[in-house]
Amino acid sequence: MISIGLLGAGRIGQIHGRNIAQSPRARLVAIADPMPDGARSLSEATGAPVRTPDEILADPSIDAILIGTPTDTHADYIDKAAKSGKAVFCEKPVDLNSARIRKTLERVEKAGIPLMIGFNRRFDPNFAALQRRLADGTAGNVELVTILSRDPGPPPVSYIERSGGLFRDMMIHDFDMARFLLGEDAVEVFALGSALVDPAIGKAGDVDTAAVVLKTASGKICQISNSRRATYGYDQRIEVHGSKGLLSAGNVHETTVTFAGERGISADPVQNFFLERYAAAYRHEIDAFIDALVTGRKPKPDGVDGLKAQMMADAATKSRETGKPVKIG
Amino acid sequence: MISIGLLGAGRIGQIHGRNIAQSPRARLVAIADPMPDGARSLSEATGAPVRTPDEILADPSIDAILIGTPTDTHADYIDKAAKSGKAVFCEKPVDLNSARIRKTLERVEKAGIPLMIGFNRRFDPNFAALQRRLADGTAGNVELVTILSRDPGPPPVSYIERSGGLFRDMMIHDFDMARFLLGEDAVEVFALGSALVDPAIGKAGDVDTAAVVLKTASGKICQISNSRRATYGYDQRIEVHGSKGLLSAGNVHETTVTFAGERGISADPVQNFFLERYAAAYRHEIDAFIDALVTGRKPKPDGVDGLKAQMMADAATKSRETGKPVKIG
Amino acid sequence: MISIGLLGAGRIGQIHGRNIAQSPRARLVAIADPMPDGARSLSEATGAPVRTPDEILADPSIDAILIGTPTDTHADYIDKAAKSGKAVFCEKPVDLNSARIRKTLERVEKAGIPLMIGFNRRFDPNFAALQRRLADGTAGNVELVTILSRDPGPPPVSYIERSGGLFRDMMIHDFDMARFLLGEDAVEVFALGSALVDPAIGKAGDVDTAAVVLKTASGKICQISNSRRATYGYDQRIEVHGSKGLLSAGNVHETTVTFAGERGISADPVQNFFLERYAAAYRHEIDAFIDALVTGRKPKPDGVDGLKAQMMADAATKSRETGKPVKIG
């Protein structure tokens, strides 16, 4: 049984905490959060006591920590966990600054602790199944990847201002997905962006609508598009065009119900909320983390995956700002 | 908190037991099963102790029992629960004999205990959503209902011999669904059946392929078809043609992945196993049972629903045997 | 080049006339219709002269006639064509009376003229493709056929009164389709029907909503349902459940356009009008007729197919009226 302490009992921490508590191979042994309400409700639901982060990090009986705190605390907590020899599952990103990420990854490396980054979409049953079929050769060689991600609605401008921008905050998931599907690193990126959804986002220096093209060293191409607002729900689709055919993974609908009436045929909407859309992905990624700790295998995606996605986001941000293609790394 | 004792820790009891254990409003407090392995594994997973059925029925601290034992024990256990004043959730059917069901329902009525019958499909998110839209008038007046149910493969002939026949064992779910969707009782049924999948099923006096038409007093029509074998998985579809349009609920696929290649476009198969296909339905029906006990509302579907579906199955069986339409009830 | 004279330049005659005129292997050489407008407009479009039916039947240079006149004239025209040795394409049905059909088929047989009946749906590209895949063994042995046909709206009651009833006027197409797909004749039919769409149809002694089950000698089962009104268009679907899988053919939509918005995902409606839905089928059936005449092969579906569908419709009508299953033939 793996003993796991949770740092951060907000929206995503609540999900992870419950998933840990329900695992037959792990126990949630402590919860820390500066907001007492979140910590308490999760404590009641799981039986795990509320403690401070320092207590958790200092407790030698705790094998691993899950970091679901605000982004600017991630690297510090990883550093501390490295010092105390604990395995870490950290929500993306490690940091908004690539140099800072590198420094932390060196410490992780030196300490030899397992570090897994929460790119949950790799664990979505649909995307994971697509990737497995890609890996087994169904579609032949990958040539052209298309990733479409659209959120139901933009976050508050106050959040956007501290977010690092759309490419680091939202498209970073797609950059990781691009690496997951391309099977090699992109070497160059060109990005376009506009503030079409809300001019206030533009005033804050960010964009809400963006398209990116990437190229790998061997010439594979990937296009990604993002919008901060889709009236029809949480739109998350990928397709991979390969030498043997096209693999696609579409949206998940609320139900299979359709209605045919005077005004045409209508299907139930797609799942609208990322916690619902990716509920299974969250379960599976925690299970993968626990599995890595139990078996001693290196968890995946790891710190390097986190760093590389961040570097792609940095390059895309720079490309959008300069209007020029930017080399990655 | 509702205290529930489980009678029967087989395939379906394991599901129900775990769902009870995870409910915030109920506790699984005891497990009984003649097969020690099933009871023990569920006990380990949930912490509920293994006891005998008599101990469970006699324990005044237990509010309700869930009956997931073999069919021929259902009515007896309900009778005993009625005597001891416990609420009952009973897997369908109450009994294969309608007269026996009636007698038990009288005892339930006299004792005033809540009785819910496990017609799980009413709680499938897809079928439940369809029925809600029917109820809110989306499709207008119901005119023509089509229900298609096909199992991945037939059960062993030894099971079929004791099953009461396809209409009572398999199509009974569809009869309940017909009532759920028609909004009124069928008054007449005509049934055709053949043993096309396996001649041994025919030798055992049963059929493996069947079609039924039903009519209600007001003239609504329902057609049901069953096959014991679908190569492509567990096929469960309904459509309701009404005065304002057509509501349909289709199959649930493993994933949203499709592959387009030289040989056409292919989708992932439909979910193949009823415990997987109806996993959410099982959760929701247990939640509905607990909700009824907590709020004091009568649970639904109840014993009368169980009886009426059984009477439809009896009539269909007789129709198939005599080659004539049969009045119901 | 096959010379074809057209009897009847109404809605369906206009279609056939134009399709003949565009064939590279046939010429439309004469048009007859008591209504001068229809004949004239088709004559202008195709260049074929307007003549009387008797002139057409008497003209030895005309190889074949296409009969698209009112039903009660079909048998007489076939008889006359048999006398004058002309090939015949006749819109379904040959007659509403099976005895009359038999008499005409005897004359056709004796005269040795080719006779093709216009069951256009066999030539629909979708249904034809399904049947070809059935014939090549894709789905294994046929076990259970489901045919759903729903019209956008009912014809005038005045039409219904002379139509022979829903089973002979509308479901006859589905009876022919059942034979096309089952690969053997049905031996028994049970029919239910109601007037739910329009009570006036019930007062006229007919039904507007109906379901039928059929069984063949070897135990194959077919279910058919009809409604005279579908708010969402012309609904024409078939599925064949076989020992190796399920073949389905769905509706044809106006376009592939879908819209995802706040109220869900909606597709363009299905094609609403039978002349549009079956435009390709009409072309292909005329081509098959011409092909049969050019190659000397017997055209299909022939008079016996017409008779057998009529006998099924008769039996279904009787079943609906008596409330009992009826043997066919």
Add this chain to the structure above:
Amino acid sequence: MISIGLLGAGRIGQIHGRNIAQSPRARLVAIADPMPDGARSLSEATGAPVRTPDEILADPSIDAILIGTPTDTHADYIDKAAKSGKAVFCEKPVDLNSARIRKTLERVEKAGIPLMIGFNRRFDPNFAALQRRLADGTAGNVELVTILSRDPGPPPVSYIERSGGLFRDMMIHDFDMARFLLGEDAVEVFALGSALVDPAIGKAGDVDTAAVVLKTASGKICQISNSRRATYGYDQRIEVHGSKGLLSAGNVHETTVTFAGERGISADPVQNFFLERYAAAYRHEIDAFIDALVTGRKPKPDGVDGLKAQMMADAATKSRETGKPVKIG
């Protein structure tokens, strides 16, 4: 009746010639082609005589010419038609050289002749329906357009060498579609391309796999991707993400038949050949040309549309070669 002479009776000329011949508002009055076989077969099918291009251009009784000859002859023929005052329908492109196009357009302008360019996809029923719904405001303001075009297989390298490259030969259709959907001109393009399908295409200096991003002055974004080889057929899809929702138009399948078997659910492949896929589009564009001549309205898309798509292709070609974004126009 509009009298039209056809220059070029190759693959596409045969289609246009037959469509003209079947129009009730136009006559095909002459056919010219250096290859006698093509001209003769079309002449036999339509009755139009074979003549030389000069005879056609000199004949004052001919109202319009349709140019379906090799690309390098287009501009000359348009110039000659302008001199003789004939309307012109010209297959895309007017020329591979934008300067040459400009010169010809000046002559067209001066002569005042109607000129329509054969961007057939605007007339595809699916894409046309999507654009109409865009124009009526269904999707709100356009923000993000995605166009995916993939050919079943690459043309011979000998063709590619003379084609002007993928962006001018293949993606030009998508550039026109982008303008059709964006409702304003793109001001900048960035293009990536690789030779992944066939290295010989790369040796010839071209690419077979490409992705482009475009931006308009108001910030709308469009992404286009092309591949010269799709194992699954002719893949032509568009989607428009707007402030009110997402409009999509998908591929056209051969039939609606699906098969569900042990290996999943498979649909019939998409239409594989552009002449089949766009058969309706070819009919509708000729009809639009004839309609413009009959009504005296300016035909659309016109020479300027042709020029602008060509300028986009030029800019994309330059972007791909220089690795930098390129301003358009």
